[in-house]
């Protein structure tokens with residue numbers, strides 16, 4: 001296992017190299033978890049996906065039993081040039097205001113970290129310098145996107161059992177739609193939703209911005225990291241960096257909503273299996289999220305009609321993972337409890 005944290009990358013080529021030759025699944029740990037399930041006092045398979053979750057944690061933590069003692073939640077915040085184009089129901093100033101709210105414990109993410117048992121870090125990324133509007137320019141220079149990626153890549157995950165990344169950034173459902181289009185194809189209408197609740201005129205502007213970005217950047221969007229630079233945002237790049245750092249550190253990831261999954265999708269688009277260490281916590285109400293989860297091949301754990309971001313959906317799903325771990329590690333076996341095993345007839 002390489003030591004964490006990773007050294008900062010100096011270029012997108014450095015990042016590309018980190019995304020190659022990724023650590024694979026620990027099949028022995030998975031086999032140990034799978035072998036324990038039928039010995040536990042329940043009909044075979046009766047805990048459904050909870051059984052798979054315990055095995056998935058072992059596979060990517062690289063050991064048995066699965067652990068959730070130390071869960072890290074990191075929320076990154078960034079500002080977007082496109083937010084000035086009327087693509088959100090809220091003004092850009094809300095990003096910095098919500099960061100203050102996170103720091104004072106008043107947001108949904110604070111309550112869900114407390115109740116779910118996760119340690120929260122909030123990392124604002126150059127909030128005074130919005131990205132450039134990506135329908136007329138590249139959102140970031142290479143130096144800017146690498147700096148944002150580094151905010152996630154250099155996280156110290158050595159003490160973490162699970163990573164959850166989240167975001168705050170007014171306008172970022174527009175960036176996520178443009179990035180998802182770049183990574184997985186389709187049309188602007190396939191990926192653009194109402195985000196915070198834009199009206200019909202704002203919804204039309206969002207689609208127009210994403211279409212203009214597709215026309216402007218063209219074939220350059222076929223490279224996932226170049227797409228992240230051109231149409232993404234700082235908090236998206238930082239989330240992507242965190243997800244890659246987690247893979248290299250042997251830490252599984254629980255994904256949040258549309259924006260989080262678009263950012264993480266960079267690794268799947270770049271490297272087959274690059275996101276196998278990540279599980280979809282929930283499916284958001286943002287319609288593109290279901291399409292994105294289908295493209296990623298990741299069925300969500302929950303569908304609670306949430307559409308907040310801030311890691312909120314993943315943090316609610318954390319309680320499902322905790323249930324899976326508690327059953328897998330705490331249940332008695334048939335032999336221990338003196339319960340007769342079924343014979344299958």
Ligand SMILES: Cc1cc2ncn([C@H]3O[C@H](COP(=O)(O)O)[C@@H](O)[C@H]3O)c2cc1C
Pocket residue numbers: 087088089090094098167168169170171172173174194195196197198308309310
């Ligand atoms: C008060 C408030 C708290 C939030 N927490 C997350 N978001 C979410 O909404 C934003 C994306 O939606 P759009 O693209 O429509 O701007 C992001 O900041 C996302 O994290 C919030 C939005 C608001 C207004």
Ligand SMILES: O=C(O)c1cccnc1
Pocket residue numbers: 173195196256257258259260284285286289306307308309310
């Ligand atoms: O899916 C999400 O995470 C989401 C949707 C709308 C607004 N903010 C976040």
